[in-house]
Amino acid sequence: MNTDYGAATAVRARRPAEQNGPVAVFDGVSKRFGRLLAVDGLSLELRKGETVALLGPNGAGKSTSLDMLLALRKPTSGAIRMFGTDPYLAVKEGRVGAMLQSGGLMPEVTVRELVTLVTSLHPDPEPVVETIRRAGLEGFKDQRVDKLSGGQTQRVRFALAICGKAELIVLDEPTVAMDVETRRLFWDSMKQEVADGRTVLFATHYLEEADQAADRILVINRGRLLADGTPAQIKARAGAKRLSFRLDGIDETFLLGLPGLASLEIHNDVVRIQSRDSDASLYALLRAGYRPREIEITSLGLEQAFLAITDEDNKKAN
Amino acid sequence: MNGTLILAKAEIGRLWRNKRYFLFTLLIPVVLYLAVGKTKSTAYGTSFGVVYMIAMGTMGAFSGALNGNAIRISQEKKDGWIRQLRLTALPASSYVVAKIIASMATTVPSVVIVLLLGRFYGGIHLPAGHWLVIAVTMWFGATIFAALAVAIGYRFAPDQAQPVTMIVYFAFAVLGGLWFPLGGVMQKIGEGLPTYAVVRICSDVVSGASVPAYLVAALIAWLAVFAALATLAVRTTAESI
Numbered sequence: 001m002n003t004d005y006g007a008a009t010a011v012r013a014r015r016p017a018e019q020n021g022p023v024a025v026f027d028g029v030s031k032r033f034g035r036l037l038a039v040d041g042l043s044l045e046l047r048k049g050e051t052v053a054l055l056g057p058n059g060a061g062k063s064t065s066l067d068m069l070l071a072l073r074k075p076t077s078g079a080i081r082m083f084g085t086d087p088y089l090a091v092k093e094g095r096v097g098a099m100l101q102s103g104g105l106m107p108e109v110t111v112r113e114l115v116t117l118v119t120s121l122h123p124d125p126e127p128v129v130e131t132i133r134r135a136g137l138e139g140f141k142d143q144r145v146d147k148l149s150g151g152q153t154q155r156v157r158f159a160l161a162i163c164g165k166a167e168l169i170v171l172d173e174p175t176v177a178m179d180v181e182t183r184r185l186f187w188d189s190m191k192q193e194v195a196d197g198r199t200v201l202f203a204t205h206y207l208e209e210a211d212q213a214a215d216r217i218l219v220i221n222r223g224r225l226l227a228d229g230t231p232a233q234i235k236a237r238a239g240a241k242r243l244s245f246r247l248d249g250i251d252e253t254f255l256l257g258l259p260g261l262a263s264l265e266i267h268n269d270v271v272r273i274q275s276r277d278s279d280a281s282l283y284a285l286l287r288a289g290y291r292p293r294e295i296e297i298t299s300l301g302l303e304q305a306f307l308a309i310t311d312e313d314n315k316k317a318n
Numbered sequence: 319m320n321g322t323l324i325l326a327k328a329e330i331g332r333l334w335r336n337k338r339y340f341l342f343t344l345l346i347p348v349v350l351y352l353a354v355g356k357t358k359s360t361a362y363g364t365s366f367g368v369v370y371m372i373a374m375g376t377m378g379a380f381s382g383a384l385n386g387n388a389i390r391i392s393q394e395k396k397d398g399w400i401r402q403l404r405l406t407a408l409p410a411s412s413y414v415v416a417k418i419i420a421s422m423a424t425t426v427p428s429v430v431i432v433l434l435l436g437r438f439y440g441g442i443h444l445p446a447g448h449w450l451v452i453a454v455t456m457w458f459g460a461t462i463f464a465a466l467a468v469a470i471g472y473r474f475a476p477d478q479a480q481p482v483t484m485i486v487y488f489a490f491a492v493l494g495g496l497w498f499p500l501g502g503v504m505q506k507i508g509e510g511l512p513t514y515a516v517v518r519i520c521s522d523v524v525s526g527a528s529v530p531a532y533l534v535a536a537l538i539a540w541l542a543v544f545a546a547l548a549t550l551a552v553r554t555t556a557e558s559i
Contacts, residue, residue, distance in 0.1 A: 070405060073557055091405060098405050104397030108332045117328050121321045121406040160402060 021084050023048050023168050023199045024069060029078035030223075031064050038064045040223035041078070046168070046201060051194050053210035053217045054203040055306060061223035062203040063101060066172050069201075070098050082168070090168075094122040097166035099157045101173050107146040111137055114145050115159050122164035134189050135159035150177030158186065162193060169193060171202035175209065187213050211302040221310045222317065235305040241278035242300055245292035247271055258284050263308070274300065274308070322412040322419070325403075329420035339386050343428045347378035351432055355440050361499035362518060364525035369499055371436035372452060372520040377496040378428030379460030380513060383421045384467050384487055391417065391471025392479035395555075414468050414552060421464035422457075429456045444524060452520040459516030459537055463490075465544035472551035512540040 024046040031039040039061040046052055054062050067073040068080055071088035082090035090096055106114055115132060119125045126134075132141055135158050140148065145156065154177055161169055175183045190213065194200055204210050210217050211231045219227040219234065227234050246269050255264055260277030271292070275281040278297050285292060300308075333339050351374040359366035394400055403413050433453055436442045444452075466486065474482055491497055493504070494513025508514045515533040522529045 072401065072404060092407050092409075094407050096405070100398065100401065100405075102398045103402040103405070104394065104399040105402070106328070106332070106394070106399050107397075108335060109328065113328070113331075117324065118402075118406060120324050121403075121408050123407050157402075164406070 022046060023050075023083065024087075024201075025081045026065070026069075027079045027081075029065070029068060029075045029080055031061075031068060031073065032076045038223055039068070039075075042220070042223065042225055043078075044218060044225055044228065046199055048167075048199055049194070049197060050216055051190075051200045051214050052202070053214035054201060054220060055205070055207065055210045055217055056203075056220040057205065057310060060220045062220060063172055064223075065220070066098070066100070066170055066201075066203060070096065070100075070170060094124055094164045095166055096168045096170060097161040097164045098170040099154075099161040099172065099174055100170075101176070103157060103160075105145045105153065105156060105160075108144065110142050110144055111148070111156055112141040114156065115141075115163060118160050119163045124165055126163050126165045128163070131159050131163040134162060134192065136185055136189065151179060151182045154178055155182070155186070158189070166198070168199045168201065171200065173204060174202055175204070175206065183209075207303040207306055217302075219306060219309050221313045224313075226309050226313050231302055234309070235300055235302055236276060237305065237309065241275050242298045242304075243273040243275055243278045243281055243296070244298075245271055245295045247290060247292045254288065274304075321406070321408045322415050325408065325412060325416035326419035326423075329416055330423050333382075333386055333420060333424045336386075339382060339424075342385055343378045343382035343425070344431060346381075347374040347428060347432055348435065350374055351435055352439065355436070362521040362525070363527055364521050365442075366499070367436070367440050368442055368524050369517065369521050371432060371440060371442060372456060372517050372524075373496045373499075375429045375432035375436075376456045376460050376513065376516050377491060378432065379425035379457060380463050380490065380496070381487065382425045382428060383461050383463040384490075385483060386424065387417055387421060387464055387467035388470040388483040389476060389479050391468060392474055392476045395472060396476055410556075414548070417468065418461075418464045421467075422461050425457060425460050429453055429460070448523055451523050455516055455519050455523075459512055459519075462512060462537070462541040462544055465541065465548045469544065469547035469551040472548070472555050510536065512537050515540075 022045045026042045026044045029039060029042045030037065042061070042065060054065065056062050064073065068075050069082065069087060071086075071091050080087050083095055106117070109117070112128070112132065115137070116128050119128050119131065132138060135155050137155060137159055140152055145153075148156065154174065158171075158174065161171065175186055178186060187209075190200060202213070215230060217227070217229065217231055217234050218225060227237055229237065248269055250266060250269065250271065252264075252266065255261075255266075255271065255273070258273065258275070259280040260275040261281060262274040262276055265272040273281060282295070282297075351371060355367055355370050355374070357366050357370070361369040400413055404410060430453070433449065467483075470479055470482055470486070490511055490513045493508045494511040495505075495508050495517055496513055500508045500514065515536045519529050519533050519537075
């Protein structure tokens with residue numbers, strides 16, 4: 001199945017000294033556009049073999065951060081290193097492949113011609129047939145690039161991101177315009193890239209996707225990093241479970257003192273609690289002699305966790 | 319092969335398939351030359367047929383260098399193709415260099431075909447050295463417009479690049495005397511333009527008159543101006559690509 005080990009080993013052997021260093025480092029990076037501070041003191045580190053989701057609402061600074069990582073824009077302050085060197089050099093050495101929302105395709109040529117062209121512009125590329133297979137372009141490789149559907153165009157852009165056999169793959173909202181089936185195929189091919197030892201960084205606002213595909217999630221809002229952890233840790237941070245029940249004679253002060261409590265909502269006799277430890281919250285309630293009715297305990301999805309984290313941040317700003 | 323040359327080859331392939339490009343660079347000049355080229359008259363101290371042959375060959379090449387690049391570059395900038403290329407191992411300047419190399423190659427047929435028509439259809443006989451000098455002058459004078467096209471393409475969005483290119487095209491074609499030889503006031507206006515300089519240098523070579531040095535200097539000055547505009551446009555838009 002995997003024919004690339006020989007070549008991958010050769011790449012590693014060529015760069016032995018950097019093998020254990022981080023793939024990319026942001027050190028206090030800010031970017032200002034006029035009066036807008038798009039990225040505000042971002043510091044983070046990507047490690048080899050990780051699949052990292054950059055999660056944030058529109059305008060959070062995701063695309064700007066990726067642009068700076070790829071040396072398309074210069075930070076206003078702070079520094080970015082990729083593979084221990086300047087990002088521009090890392091790009092020119094073919095060590096990073098990217099699929100950008102703003103990245104376009106050359107029109108008037110066929111899919112195969114375009115992939116062949118871009119492949120030949122990389123120093124140590126994947127064979128064209130292999131890229132076409134991995135990106136799933138067989139069905140339309142002889143069609144003209146400007147005559148493709150949205151989902152097909154995305155797959156071609158993905159092909160251009162992987163054809164250089166880069167060590168780091170950067171994807172900005174990769175599955176926009178893909179239908180459910182294409183999206184599933186896309187993440188399958190992505191897993192193959194990770195299995196080959198590559199590092200993947202993708203920006204998304206599909207929370208479900210970040211939850212399923214990433215093993216680490218970076219939540220950013222208003223240009224700042226709010227949370228950095230596994231999907232489970234992110235969910236836990238915002239209060240992992242939702243506990244709801246009906247209760248007569250509510251004592252709000254007592255409820256606020258419950259162990260593990262992250263947030264509390266009361267509507268008449270209905271109480272909704274987000275708790276980091278729903279068992280402890282419930283036991284404390286029962287021990288105090290309360291007898292709540294219609295108890296429901298549900299897991300918070302990543303979406304609620306994400307909203308909780310960004311809401312908290314937005315409230316601080318106002 | 320060098321990456322820039324690979325890209326230039328792909329650009330040539332694209333232009334080759336483009337019907338609009340053929341229409342402006344080959345079909346229109348050829349048809350006009352066939353229709354008007356045998357008119358018995360004189361211009362710029364030589365026969366009208368010679369001047370018109372030079373003008374048509376230059377017009378096709380100039381139109382290819384200008385129209386073939388400006389709107390495409392503008393569109394490719396908007397679509398993000400230039401951005402995508404910046405993520406390859408190619409140096410940042412390669413995109414522009416490849417466009418210029420492609421122009422240098424694809425303007426050759428316009429010049430050669432019209433000159434061949436002049437020789438075998440128009441019955442124009444010149445010493446071999448004169449053919450060579452006028453061919454190179456026409457080609458050079460037309461190709462400098464690729465630099466202006468880069469400036470327009472980088473500076474303007476596609477919907478603006480279209481009218482700007484057309485205005486520039488008509489100004490240099492008509493005022494430079496490519497459509498019809500100039501005289502009187504028109505000639506005074508057009509004398510400073512590179513398109514006029516090309517036709518005048520070539521017709522002076524053919525008529526045996528000495529070529530005024532200021533015409534050659536004008537061509538080189540225009541190249542310097544276009545190259546400076548292109549460099550400025552590319553530099554100032556680097557962050558927005």
